[in-house]
Amino acid sequence: MSVLVVGSIALDTVKTPVEEHADLLGGSASYAALAASFFGPVRLVGIVGTDFPATEFEFWKSRKIDAQGVQRVDGKTFRWSGEYSWDLNTRETRSVALNVFENFQPALPESYRRTDFALLANIAPSLQSHVLDQMEKPRFVVADTMDLWIETTRADLDALLPRADLLILNDSEAREMTKETSLIKAGRKIREMGPRYVAIKKGEHGALLFGEDEFFSCGAYPLEDIHDPTGAGDTFAGGLGGYLAANVKGEVTFAELRRAVIYGSVLASFCVEAFSLERLRSLTKDEILQRYEVFRSMSQFEMSA
Numbered sequence: 001m002s003v004l005v006v007g008s009i010a011l012d013t014v015k016t017p018v019e020e021h022a023d024l025l026g027g028s029a030s031y032a033a034l035a036a037s038f039f040g041p042v043r044l045v046g047i048v049g050t051d052f053p054a055t056e057f058e059f060w061k062s063r064k065i066d067a068q069g070v071q072r073v074d075g076k077t078f079r080w081s082g083e084y085s086w087d088l089n090t091r092e093t094r095s096v097a098l099n100v101f102e103n104f105q106p107a108l109p110e111s112y113r114r115t116d117f118a119l120l121a122n123i124a125p126s127l128q129s130h131v132l133d134q135m136e137k138p139r140f141v142v143a144d145t146m147d148l149w150i151e152t153t154r155a156d157l158d159a160l161l162p163r164a165d166l167l168i169l170n171d172s173e174a175r176e177m178t179k180e181t182s183l184i185k186a187g188r189k190i191r192e193m194g195p196r197y198v199a200i201k202k203g204e205h206g207a208l209l210f211g212e213d214e215f216f217s218c219g220a221y222p223l224e225d226i227h228d229p230t231g232a233g234d235t236f237a238g239g240l241g242g243y244l245a246a247n248v249k250g251e252v253t254f255a256e257l258r259r260a261v262i263y264g265s266v267l268a269s270f271c272v273e274a275f276s277l278e279r280l281r282s283l284t285k286d287e288i289l290q291r292y293e294v295f296r297s298m299s300q301f302e303m304s305a
């Protein structure tokens with residue numbers, strides 16, 4: 001089963017305390033689509049300019065990522081630049097150039113409209129809604145967001161929330177959105193705003209998943225070396241959405257969502273091992289399954305005698 005992925009496709013400049021790289025392939029949709037493609041076919045929606053490397057279209061083709069929904073137009077590709085602090089946990093945006101994104105109106109090819117699973121990776125919530133408007137009742141909609149939209153387009157975000165089955169956001173965004181310091185209260189409050197499920201990412205501390213009467217908490221895969229945290233959140237969403245689309249035939253149950261959160265965490269843990277999409281490009285399905293198994297054994301414990 002395919003998953004439709006919409007989001008940004010970008011050229012990034014990333015500075016960590018030890019390295020800086022310019023013009024890296026990035027964007028929420030680039031990470032999410034590649035992560036999802038390990039599980040099944042992807043239908044990608046986005047926009048790029050004439051400076052975007054044509055080789056990427058070949059790469060997508062080789063990974064069963066359908067790029068019919070990616071518009072290539074005159075102008076420059078969206079550019080973003082960020083700098084990480086020494087602990088790689090906090091990041092400052094140094095610059096954003098919307099470029100071709102400024103007039104982006106996602107238009108779904110006819111063949112995309114009946115996709116069962118939609119992953120609305122991070123872009124303006126009005127664009128996420130515009131994509132949903134063109135779809136014929138997807139079975140499950142995952143939406144990602146960021147602090148920028150909570151601060152600048154809250155009404156658009158509020159309108160999207162009841163249309164999402166699962167909202168993904170990080171801990172500081174959940175606190176900002178609800179004005180709650182407790183993430184447990186925040187998760188519950190966000191559910192009341194519309195989505196049936198909420199996943200709160202806590203970076204190197206794992207993730208929380210909220211359902212109506214259900215709750216799940218998991219750690220993050222412990223890594224010794226992190227090179228570039230960019231895209232970890234998008235990769236988490238892509239792994240999660242790709243797993244669901246490929247594996248859930250009937251209703252999406254909480255048990256499946258728990259597995260999907262672990263797959264998302266596994267994919268994100270690989271993403272940060274190298275700059276840009278490089279680690280995801282060389283990753284194999286076997287490596288994913290092995291790390292999932294390590295994750296499982298690491299999280300298990302017995303009742304005391």
Ligand code: AMP
Nearest residue numbers: 008010026027028080230231232233234
């Ligand atoms: P993450 O590290 O998961 O938060 O995602 C980083 C990616 O988000 C980078 O590759 C950026 O190109 C992309 N990005 C940054 N700002 C925005 C924005 N305002 N809209 C869409 N994508 C963005």
